[in-house]
Amino acid sequence: MDFNDPMLALSSWIGQIGDFGLDLVWRFIHIVVTLWHIVSGIFESVESYAISLGLIQKYSSIDIEKLKCLAVVVDIEAARDVSKVIELLQWLTTIGVKQVGLFDSQGLLKKSKDMILEMVPRSVLLQETGEKHISPDRIALEFISSSDNKEAVVKAANILLEKYLKSIHPENGVGENVFTESHLNEALRVVGESVHVPDLLLVYGPVRSHLGFPAWRLRYTEIVHMGSLKYMRYGSLLKAIHKFTGVRQNYGV
Amino acid sequence: MLSLLSIVLTFLSLIIMPCLFVSWRLRVPLSITNIRRFIKTAASQCNDKEESGTTGEKEKGGRLPKHVAIILDGNRRWAEKRGLGPSQGQEAGARTVMENVKDYFSMGINTVSLFAFSTENWGRPGDEVKYIMDMFEKIVKSEMPNLRRYGVKVSVIGKRTNIPESLLHLIGEAEEATKNNKEKQLIVALDYSGKFDILQACKSLAEKAKNGLINVEDIDENLMDKELMTSCSEFPNPDLLIRTSGEQRISNFYLWQSAYTELYFPSVLWPDFGGAEYFEALDWYQKRQRRFGLRV
Numbered sequence: 433m434d435f436n437d438p439m440l441a442l443s444s445w446i447g448q449i450g451d452f453g454l455d456l457v458w459r460f461i462h463i464v465v466t467l468w469h470i471v472s473g474i475f476e477s478v479e480s481y482a483i484s485l486g487l488i489q490k491y492s493s494i495d496i497e498k499l500k501c502l503a504v505v506v507d508i509e510a511a512r513d514v515s516k517v518i519e520l521l522q523w524l525t526t527i528g529v530k531q532v533g534l535f536d537s538q539g540l541l542k543k544s545k546d547m548i549l550e551m552v553p554r555s556v557l558l559q560e561t562g563e564k565h566i567s568p569d570r571i572a573l574e575f576i577s578s579s580d581n582k583e584a585v586v587k588a589a590n591i592l593l594e595k596y597l598k599s600i601h602p603e604n605g606v607g608e609n610v611f612t613e614s615h616l617n618e619a620l621r622v623v624g625e626s627v628h629v630p631d632l633l634l635v636y637g638p639v640r641s642h643l644g645f646p647a648w649r650l651r652y653t654e655i656v657h658m659g660s661l662k663y664m665r666y667g668s669l670l671k672a673i674h675k676f677t678g679v680r681q682n683y684g685v
Numbered sequence: 686m687l688s689l690l691s692i693v694l695t696f697l698s699l700i701i702m703p704c705l706f707v708s709w710r711l712r713v714p715l716s717i718t719n720i721r722r723f724i725k726t727a728a729s730q731c732n733d734k735e736e737s738g739t740t741g742e743k744e745k746g747g748r749l750p751k752h753v754a755i756i757l758d759g760n761r762r763w764a765e766k767r768g769l770g771p772s773q774g775q776e777a778g779a780r781t782v783m784e785n786v787k788d789y790f791s792m793g794i795n796t797v798s799l800f801a802f803s804t805e806n807w808g809r810p811g812d813e814v815k816y817i818m819d820m821f822e823k824i825v826k827s828e829m830p831n832l833r834r835y836g837v838k839v840s841v842i843g844k845r846t847n848i849p850e851s852l853l854h855l856i857g858e859a860e861e862a863t864k865n866n867k868e869k870q871l872i873v874a875l876d877y878s879g880k881f882d883i884l885q886a887c888k889s890l891a892e893k894a895k896n897g898l899i900n901v902e903d904i905d906e907n908l909m910d911k912e913l914m915t916s917c918s919e920f921p922n923p924d925l926l927i928r929t930s931g932e933q934r935i936s937n938f939y940l941w942q943s944a945y946t947e948l949y950f951p952s953v954l955w956p957d958f959g960g961a962e963y964f965e966a967l968d969w970y971q972k973r974q975r976r977f978g979l980r981v
Contacts, residue, residue, distance in 0.1 A: 457702055581944065582906045587885040589909070593901055596891045606897070611888040613880055639973065640948050647940040651880065655933050655948060684936065685806025 472638040480667030491670050496528040498677045503576075503630035503653070505645055507637025510661035511536035514544045520636075521552040523666050524571065527673065531558065531572045533630055534643050539577030551574065558626065578644045579627055585648060588619035620648065629653060632676045634669075636661040654679060691935040729878070731815070741892030750924030750970055753789065756938055757782070759954030764952075772816045779820050783828055787835050788927065788960050790869045796920045797871055800938045804878040807847060818849050821875070825855045829862065838866040842914035843876035851875035870918055879940030886912035915942055922946065925970045929955045947973050 483491045502524065504518060517534065524532055534541045534548075543546070549555050558574040592610045599608035617627045625646070633642060633655045640652065640657045656672045659665065728914060757778055764774025775929045782799065789797040801821070807814060832839055839859045848856075856875075889912040893899045899908065915921035926935065931952035949966050951958070 438874070520846035548886055582909070582941065585941075587904055589890065590901060590904055592887055592890060593891045597901075600895065605895075607891075611884045613884065616884060616887070626744070634725060641945050642943070644944040647944065648883070650935060650940055651937045653934055654919060655935070657948075662720070677933075678834070681934075683808075684803045 437628045450592050455662070462506030462613065467512065475652075477665070478669075480665040481592070483670050484665070490587065491674050494527065494674050495677045496673075497530060499631050499673060501531045501533065501628055501630045502529050502673075503535060503633045503645065505633060505635045505637070506534065506536045506642050506661060507639060507643070508536055508538050508540065510637055511538070511540040513661065514541070514547060516661050516664065517541060517544075518551045520550055520661070520664060520669070520682070521555065521571070521573070521668055524594065525553065525555070527670065529571065529673075530568075531574070531628075533558075533574040533576050533626075535576040537578045537645070538641050539575075542554055542575040546673070559624075574626060576646065581644050581646045584620060584623055584625045585616075586615055591619040591622055592616065632656065632673070634658050634672060636664065652681060652683060695764050710814075711713065748971060749792050749967060750794060750947075751919065752798065752920040752923045752925075752940055753794055753966075754798040754800070754923035754943075756800040756926070756928035756936065757955045758928055758932055760956060762930060763954040771813050774956065775813070775817055775820060778822055781958060783824060785960055785963065786828065786837075786871065786957075787831065787959045787965065789871075790835070790837065790939060791899050794967075795869060796918045796922060796923075797869075798874060798915075798939070800874045800877065800936075802843070802875045802877070804844060804876055804881060807876070810959045818852055822849075822852050822855055825852070825859055829859055832871065833857075833862060836866045836868055836871040837863060839863045839872060839873070841873045841875050842882075842917065844878070845876060845879060846877060865972055872915070872918060874938065876937070879935075879937045882914050883909075883941055885914070886969045909941070913941060915939070925949060925966065927951065929953055929958050938980070 476633075479488070480489050480632040486492050504517075504520065510516065521532065521534075545557075549557060552571065552573070554570050554665050555573050558572050561570075561572055592615055595615075596607045599610070600606065620627050627649060629649050629651060630653050633645065633650070633653045635642060635655065635657045636659070638660065642655060654676050656676070658668060658672060697836070760774035760778035761771045762774070763777060764771055767773075786797075789922060802817065806817075829839075839862075841856045841860065881891055886909050890899065890904055890908060894901050894904070910916065910921065913921065922944070923946045925938060926939065926943055927944045927949045928935070929951055932951060933948075933950045939946070947970055949969055951962060951966065
């Protein structure tokens with residue numbers, strides 16, 4: 433027993449030193465990783481400014497024709513700062529994007545619709561012009577919220593349901609097959625919803641989710657998380673759009 | 686000479702000691718890949734702290750998802766990179782599922798959904814589709830005893846109209862044999878389409894209205910939720926959706942269910958998505974601040 437006590441004390445002491453040493457090493461690694469993160473952040477900022485100034489050749493010309501419809505999802509906190517949203521739209525106008533859907537879950541941007549249309553040059557409301565009649569020098573804006581998602585699909589489903597119930601033959605109790613994609617598209621148009629599928633969805637905010645963007649329209653949409661709207665950069669926006677133009681989809685085939 | 690040796694030894698120890706520490710901390714074998722992975726995880730921790738510090742209270746970290754959905758993408762590219770045929774890529778992808786399926790439920794995750802075959806995939810070459818269907822049969826036969834042993838409930842969702850009879854029979858057997866398991870559920874989406882899921886829910890509600898079971902004016906989002914194919918799960922809406930291979934879209938998977946799902950798009954191809962990559966995804970999820978569209 434006498435021999436064991438010093439041995440136990442010694443092994444405990446060695447264990448404590450070992451833990452302390454490993455803790456120091458862990459903090460050293462943490463410092464290295466933080467420094468690496470700072471350096472990569474600086475590099476990204478520099479790259480973004482270089483892209484903004486047109487210094488990086490490959491971002492100077494973007495095949496914007498491939499981007500027929502862009503959607504922007506904005507976190508509810510960011511949606512309160514309409515000036516940043518307006519700035520983003522002005523950038524998109526400069527880049528040459530023709531159609532933009534603006535989404536926030538609570539519909540705050542819908543409430544600021546008039547101000548946004550006034551402040552963004554050459555902007556028009558998509559519902560007024562229609563998708564096929566956008567002039568080359570205009571940008572068509574669509575304002576979307578969560579009520580255009582599941583609620584809209586339920587309303588459209590009710591239209592199909594009424595149609596189905598009216599079409600039931602009394603003899604055999606069978607109704608017309610109205611539950612197809614084209615029928616639901618038509619029903620969504622009747623309730624005032626667009627069914628146009630955005631090619632690219634940019635998400636601004638801390639969350640990496642589409643926050644309830646209309647599900648029916650998201651089948652093959654590229655989803656890119658852009659970070660905070662407050663710290664958005666023109667270069668990052670150009671980079672995301674450029675990357676999208678290089679994407680090749682096989683649509684499951 | 687002696688001073689040079691001491692410099693080299695000091696330099697080596699500065700590299701080896703952190704590696705040993707990382708290896709000890711992670712309880713994984715020491716390798717360059719695992720060290721890189723650890724650094725990426727720690728760096729993403731810095732990234733997410735910066736992003737989530739805007740306004741409002743932060744949610745407590747440490748939560749894990751109840752439902753994880755995975756789009757198994759990248760089998761053919763994996764095969765192409767190695768000069769192999771598409772079938773070998775599919776086989777490698779299947780092996781990944783078989784080797785890791787029990788680990789998916791570790792740490793209290795209740796439901797795991799695998800997007801194994803989409804409705805659009807029927808457009809692939811006939812021999813590839815036949816190979817995939819034969820492979821599914823092989824997997825169901827080989828994995829059923831394991832899944833029963835682990836207490837996993839198996840549910841297969843999708844259209845089922847074009848699936849071979851033999852596979853349908855095996856699926857039926859698997860679902861029947863595991864129907865009483867409650868703690869863990871594996872949902873396999875076979876011939877699944879998110880749009881079709883919404884349409885069949887509408888049709889199902891229509892039939893119920895026709896039969897007088899519900900009133901038309903009572904139809905709302907909650908009733909729709911109950912008619913979707915994912916109503917077989919206690920947690921129908923995934924908390925985390927992983928799509929491997931770097932593609933950043935959900936490709937008609939869980940369109941209705943993914944409104945507030947965290948989307949994780951790692952660049953690794955599906956056959957290379959092992960336990961460590963899965964852990965990385967869960968670790969990433971733990972650091973997210975979820976608001977479900979509300980102001981925090």
